[in-house]
Amino acid sequence: MDTAAVERVFREEYGRVVATLMRRFGDLDLAEEMAQEAFVAALDRWPRDGLPPNPGGWLTTTARNRALDRLRRESTREARHLEAAMLADVPDPGSTVSSVVDDRLRLFFTCCHPALSTEAQVALTLRLLGGLTVAEVADAFLVEERAMAQRITRAKRKIRAANIPFRVPPDAELPARLRGVLATVYLVFNEGYLPSSGTEPLREDLCAEAIRLGRILHALMPDEPEVTGLLALMLLTDARRPARVARGVLVPLDRQDRTLWDRALVDEGHDLVRWCLRVGRPGQYQLLAAVNAVHTDAATAGDTQWWQVVALYDQLYAVAPTPVVALNRAVAVAEVDGPAAALALVDPLAGALERYHPFHATRADLLRRLERTEEAVAAYDRALELATNPAERAYLTGQRTELVGTAAGPTAEPSVG
Amino acid sequence: MTQYLLSVWSYGDTKPYPTEEDAQAAYAATGVFNNQLKESGHWVFAGGLHEPSTATVVDGRGGEVVTTDGPLSEAKEMLGGFWIIEAPDLDAAIALAAEGSKACRGKVEVRPFQSA
Numbered sequence A: 001m002d003t004a005a006v007e008r009v010f011r012e013e014y015g016r017v018v019a020t021l022m023r024r025f026g027d028l029d030l031a032e033e034m035a036q037e038a039f040v041a042a043l044d045r046w047p048r049d050g051l052p053p054n055p056g057g058w059l060t061t062t063a064r065n066r067a068l069d070r071l072r073r074e075s076t077r078e079a080r081h082l083e084a085a086m087l088a089d090v091p092d093p094g095s096t097v098s099s100v101v102d103d104r105l106r107l108f109f110t111c112c113h114p115a116l117s118t119e120a121q122v123a124l125t126l127r128l129l130g131g132l133t134v135a136e137v138a139d140a141f142l143v144e145e146r147a148m149a150q151r152i153t154r155a156k157r158k159i160r161a162a163n164i165p166f167r168v169p170p171d172a173e174l175p176a177r178l179r180g181v182l183a184t185v186y187l188v189f190n191e192g193y194l195p196s197s198g199t200e201p202l203r204e205d206l207c208a209e210a211i212r213l214g215r216i217l218h219a220l221m222p223d224e225p226e227v228t229g230l231l232a233l234m235l236l237t238d239a240r241r242p243a244r245v246a247r248g249v250l251v252p253l254d255r256q257d258r259t260l261w262d263r264a265l266v267d268e269g270h271d272l273v274r275w276c277l278r279v280g281r282p283g284q285y286q287l288l289a290a291v292n293a294v295h296t297d298a299a300t301a302g303d304t305q306w307w308q309v310v311a312l313y314d315q316l317y318a319v320a321p322t323p324v325v326a327l328n329r330a331v332a333v334a335e336v337d338g339p340a341a342a343l344a345l346v347d348p349l350a351g352a353l354e355r356y357h358p359f360h361a362t363r364a365d366l367l368r369r370l371e372r373t374e375e376a377v378a379a380y381d382r383a384l385e386l387a388t389n390p391a392e393r394a395y396l397t398g399q400r401t402e403l404v405g406t407a408a409g410p411t412a413e414p415s416v417g
Numbered sequence B: 001m002t003q004y005l006l007s008v009w010s011y012g013d014t015k016p017y018p019t020e021e022d023a024q025a026a027y028a029a030t031g032v033f034n035n036q037l038k039e040s041g042h043w044v045f046a047g048g049l050h051e052p053s054t055a056t057v058v059d060g061r062g063g064e065v066v067t068t069d070g071p072l073s074e075a076k077e078m079l080g081g082f083w084i085i086e087a088p089d090l091d092a093a094i095a096l097a098a099e100g101s102k103a104c105r106g107k108v109e110v111r112p113f114q115s116a
Helices: A003-025 A028-049 A055-073 A079-086 A103-111 A118-129 A134-140 A145-161 A174-193 A204-220 A225-238 A263-279 A284-297 A306-319 A323-337 A339-353 A357-369 A373-386 A390-404 B020-040 B090-104
Strands: B002-011 B043-048 B056-059 B066-069 B077-087 B107-112
Touching (some): A003 A028, A003 A055, A003 A103, A028 A055, A028 A145, A103 A174, A103 A204, A118 A145, A134 A204, A174 A225, A204 A225, A225 A263, A225 A284, A284 A306, A306 A323, A323 A339, A323 A357, A339 A357, A357 A373, A357 A390, A373 A390, B020 B077, B077 B090, B090 B107
Antiparallel strands (some): B002 B077, B002 B107, B056 B066
16 A cells, blocks of 8 residues: 555544544644654555554554653653543533544534634644645635644644533533534535635535535434534535536536536435434524425426425524525525515615625626616626636626627626636 | 633723613622632632723833833723633633623633643
8 A cells, every 4th residue: 555545544534543632631732743653653554564454443542552652751741641541431421412422523522612713613623623734724725834834723722721621512502512513514615615715616625525524423423413414415515516617607506417416416415304304303404405405306497396495495594594594595586486576585685795795696687587787787796896706706797798798898807717 | 620710891981881770780690600609619719890090000120110000001991800710621611701791791701821
């Protein structure tokens, strides 16, 4: 086996190794350093002896032994760590999630603790659970590597100094805390599916990473409907990725070549949504997944059961009454009751969504369908002022150009690469 | 166990409490909270401060001690009082800070002490 293969296994197992060592020694820096040493040992051994039967176990044991060696060497200074290392496993108090909690689940809740900034939560989750290098995390968010290293160091320092616990929250706090974890994973996915900065219309690596994290979470909390819902939502969205951009231009759902959709992902997503329906404890992610299940269920755009989409958004609005949900509901209403009815729902959202480009893009489309061309062009212009994704800008520019005729040309020159 | 400073902040140019009744109610609730802290063993110390205009700044770094009218910070936020508590972890400290915030009707900042 070559270096690249060892690297792949290491990245796959990184979260488990760090999480296990974190619980044993209570020190993220030590956990990371020893994981790194175990990796170096694996680079030496595995190409020669072959992959051990349980690579994760091998890495964890090696890292743990290195940590114990180091702590014994520095036993006076690090007496407190050694003491912690000798502690028996203590179950999480007041939590019924599982009597044997995977340490990675604890690590998820520590990385996504609300006392950490959103940026820090995302960075820590990608680094510690995703096993991405600091350079890769920096690259994911187009931040200088040194700045990202600093962000991660500072966050780890806060975890240690403020004593952010390494445990699954008790049941009373679990729903709120779980929302934070899910939001972090979904944020990674969205940044991949519709990058807000940079020149790439899609970041497949980030989508894949978010789905991988979603799968880990789903394996760790198989009975939490919202965890299942998030995974289903990401799978059903990602399934359409091959049809989403053509020649650098975003293709809206109704014009996508549905034969390009990934059927395996669609089927898996549908299975998960059906499981959620059977459990019957709907939440935001499950409802969004269900909306996507309706879309991916339709053989053609014309077959879409829009009344179902409206009904799902009604439910979603009941649990998450946000202007963005109201906007997306209006898009579905346009297909059932026509663009005039939808516009009447969209216009009152202007105050809340003035700086949200999909609001202007939606308005533009509705006005276009109502043949209110001048207003539609103005709305496209506003959307183009705010939109940053190159494929989306190319699409909006195309729509606008079609509307005014090619002679006029757009006022806002898009930066299509 | 970690010690945390729970500091209570308000804006200098507005009174912390709109009416005298509000102030009395907040003081009473804070008193009850303080007793709970003592009974539960989290209490280390607590105190309320006079307004920032009563502060004096002292600089003893040079040869001569320089004393000036305070406060030191021109910031709008002012420290009104604080608790020092002992808690097993940040989650426990946050739970106590939430109760304290409710009692005194102010925003609370939770900050760990360097361990001795």
